[in-house]
Amino acid sequence: MSILLSDISKNFGSFAALHNINLEVPEGELVALLGPSGCGKTTLLRIIAGLEHTDKGSVIINGENKTSQNVSQRGIGFVFQHYALFRHMTVFENVAFGLRVKPRHSRPSNEVIKKKVHALLDLVQLDWLHDRYPDQLSGGQRQRIALARALAVEPSVLLLDEPFGALDASVRKDLRLWLRNLHHDLNVTSIFVTHDQEEAMEVASQVVVLNHGHIEQQGSPSEIYDNPTNAFVSRFIGQTNVFDLDEHDNEWLRNVGIINTNSTGRIAHVRPHDILIEKSESHQDATATLKDWQHLGALIRLELVKNDPHHSSKPLFAEMPKEQFKTLALRIGDVVKLKIRHAHWFH
Amino acid sequence: MSQKTVMPGFRPTIGFTLLYLSLIVLIPLSTLIFESFKLTWDDYIHIITSKRILSSFQVSFTAALIAAAVASIFGFITAWVLVRYSFFGKNIFHALIDLPFALPTAVAGIVLATLFQPSGLLGKFLLSIFGIQVAFKPLGIVIALIFISIPFVVRTVEPVLLEFETSMEEAGSSLGATRWQVFTKIIFPNIFPALLTGFALSFARGVGEYGSVIFIAGNIPYVSEIVPLLIVIKLEQFDIPGATAIALTMLVISFLLLLVINLLQYWARKRSGQL
Numbered sequence: 129m130s131i132l133l134s135d136i137s138k139n140f141g142s143f144a145a146l147h148n149i150n151l152e153v154p155e156g157e158l159v160a161l162l163g164p165s166g167c168g169k170t171t172l173l174r175i176i177a178g179l180e181h182t183d184k185g186s187v188i189i190n191g192e193n194k195t196s197q198n199v200s201q202r203g204i205g206f207v208f209q210h211y212a213l214f215r216h217m218t219v220f221e222n223v224a225f226g227l228r229v230k231p232r233h234s235r236p237s238n239e240v241i242k243k244k245v246h247a248l249l250d251l252v253q254l255d256w257l258h259d260r261y262p263d264q265l266s267g268g269q270r271q272r273i274a275l276a277r278a279l280a281v282e283p284s285v286l287l288l289d290e291p292f293g294a295l296d297a298s299v300r301k302d303l304r305l306w307l308r309n310l311h312h313d314l315n316v317t318s319i320f321v322t323h324d325q326e327e328a329m330e331v332a333s334q335v336v337v338l339n340h341g342h343i344e345q346q347g348s349p350s351e352i353y354d355n356p357t358n359a360f361v362s363r364f365i366g367q368t369n370v371f372d373l374d375e376h377d378n379e380w381l382r383n384v385g386i387i388n389t390n391s392t393g394r395i396a397h398v399r400p401h402d403i404l405i406e407k408s409e410s411h412q413d414a415t416a417t418l419k420d421w422q423h424l425g426a427l428i429r430l431e432l433v434k435n436d437p438h439h440s441s442k443p444l445f446a447e448m449p450k451e452q453f454k455t456l457a458l459r460i461g462d463v464v465k466l467k468i469r470h471a472h473w474f475h
Numbered sequence: 476m477s478q479k480t481v482m483p484g485f486r487p488t489i490g491f492t493l494l495y496l497s498l499i500v501l502i503p504l505s506t507l508i509f510e511s512f513k514l515t516w517d518d519y520i521h522i523i524t525s526k527r528i529l530s531s532f533q534v535s536f537t538a539a540l541i542a543a544a545v546a547s548i549f550g551f552i553t554a555w556v557l558v559r560y561s562f563f564g565k566n567i568f569h570a571l572i573d574l575p576f577a578l579p580t581a582v583a584g585i586v587l588a589t590l591f592q593p594s595g596l597l598g599k600f601l602l603s604i605f606g607i608q609v610a611f612k613p614l615g616i617v618i619a620l621i622f623i624s625i626p627f628v629v630r631t632v633e634p635v636l637l638e639f640e641t642s643m644e645e646a647g648s649s650l651g652a653t654r655w656q657v658f659t660k661i662i663f664p665n666i667f668p669a670l671l672t673g674f675a676l677s678f679a680r681g682v683g684e685y686g687s688v689i690f691i692a693g694n695i696p697y698v699s700e701i702v703p704l705l706i707v708i709k710l711e712q713f714d715i716p717g718a719t720a721i722a723l724t725m726l727v728i729s730f731l732l733l734l735v736i737n738l739l740q741y742w743a744r745k746r747s748g749q750l
Contacts, residue, residue, distance in 0.1 A: 148498055177649060178649075179645050179648075179649070183653045198648070199645070199648045200650075200651050200652060200653065201648070201651050202649075203651075204649060205648065206645070206649040208642045208645070208646060210640070212640060212643050212645065212646040213643075213646075214643060214646070214647075214661055215643075215665070216661075218663045223646070225650055225652070225660075226650035226651055226652075229647075229650065229651055229652040229653070229656045229660070230651060248740035274646075277646075277650065278600055278650070280648070280650075281650055377511065399663065405564075471612070
């Protein structure tokens with residue numbers, strides 16, 4: 129079911145949490161709301177859920193205007209960062225809750241509830257825990273139960289608020305992949321909030337980047353990474369080297385190829401993998417010095433210092449495959465020549 | 476007990492606890508029991524089955540139970556208001572709650588009696604409009620006990636309500652539960668063990684309360700005489716064995732009732748996943 133948000137604004141006192149948000153989420157997508165903390169992403173999610181009310185604008189889910197509807201009537205599933213499992217109920221009763229509170233005429237029989245809950249617990253691979261209490265489970269298990277509970281009412285939209293935020297790194301990695309697969313199987317329109325750009329890129333089919341209560345960019349992960357529309361998005365997604373023309377020696381920038389005929393702005397952003405490195409024989413034509421390097425698995429990250437007269441101390445980061453690094457046989461302190469393959473220009 | 480724990484000092488603290496329990500609780504109570512041994516079994520039965528004493532037991536325990544129940548409801552609502560809403564003068568409200576703790580009970584008793592007597596400010600009003608007389612009736616005892624026991628409930632329920640995760644309520648609503656269902660199926664089961672504790676404390680206090688009750692109760696034999704008053708009367712007549720017999724009986728009944736409430740609490744905690 130599609131979600132349409134039009135002109136949403138929300139203030140907390142004098143603080144504008146959201147400002148004229150327009151967003152369309154097509155049916156079946158898995159969308160990430162990505163942004164730094166305090167950017168309004170959780171508020172937006174809670175507004176879609178009906179846990180928070182808008183000051184202005186409307187929430188339309190599947191063509192129906194739900195703006196003034198209470199959360200209990202919106203037919204959404206919500207997964208909380210800290211699970212919010214009912215601690216006085218067993219895992220089974222937690223998942224069954226949404227079915228048991230239905231009005232009498234639409235409430236399924238006990239048999240049906242039992243069957244459905246066990247099917248959902250199978251789906252999250254935790255049926256063997258059905259008679260435990262939430263306090264007896266690990267964080268990853270609790271979040272999977274919370275997801276099963278949200279799915280029990282067959283929501284038209286699934287909303288997840290930093291679902292992996294409270295989990296440790298390895299569990300988080302497993303759950304990301306698992307959520308992606310689950311979404312692939314169920315195909316329910318889902319929105320999740322995260323401040324972790326890696327998580328957003330890895331899980332989502334669409335990423336919405338928010339900052340200071342408005343949307344900076346919306347698109348597929350590769351669109352956002354390859355064509356950031358502004359400096360904020362470019363800096364927030366992945367690593368980037370920033371060159372401000374006002375602060376830099378233009379001569380140096382021209383030498384390494386950042387300034388060329390395509391230059392159209394004042395600030396250039398260069399991805400680490402867009403910096404090509406050659407070993408330099410003489411100090412005359414060298415544009416940088418290798419200060420340090422780190423092992424990132426298949427890639428090596430090189431920390432470089434510019435060889436320019438002003439000698440600004442801000443390091444540059446470049447990345448290259450491990451094999452290439454071996455062939456170049458670079459050591460700390462070696463001088464190198466840089467060639468910039470591609471730069472994004474912003475004003 | 477011999478298990479090694481991270482926290483040192485088990486021996487001195489348990490020693491201190493036992494010493495305290497012995498000096499302050501067990502020794503005085505055992506004196507009471509030894510004193511009552513001066514009576515023969517027949518004498519004992521004769522004293523406590525006298526009609527006046529039986530009816531005073533009935534008055535005391537019924538009034539304490541009713542008062543504890545009412546205080547639990549009022550106290551819960553008060554704690555709810557204090558935790559969930561912010562409003563002007565909340566701090567004054569907080570101080571007011573604790574006042575019954577600080578007030579000499581006799582003062583509370585005299586004030587309540589003055590208010591509720593048939594010519595008193597509230598008493599006149601209740602009598603003329605509803606035809607209800609509060610003072611010098613068992614109802615007066617209940618009112619006095621509610622007055623002194625509400626803080627027990629408020630102060631036991633309040634921290635649990637404060638700690639309660641509101642996201643559990645939000646989760647309930649997002650799953651389609653009505654507000655009433657959220658309250659009965661999510662909030663109340665989580666608060667219930669604390670509420671039981673508040674109830675038990677109120678009840679225990681109510682059974683033993685003397686000062687605030689005797690002024691408003693009127694102390695009419697067979698109608699509004701409480702057990703502690705009868706003990707005092709016996710003592711004033713130098714009937715010490717009689718007084719101890721009543722006291723011992725009261726002690727045993729209170730102990731049994733509190734034990735039952737504690738078991739109930741254990742069961743509620745277990746059921747709500749808090750154990």
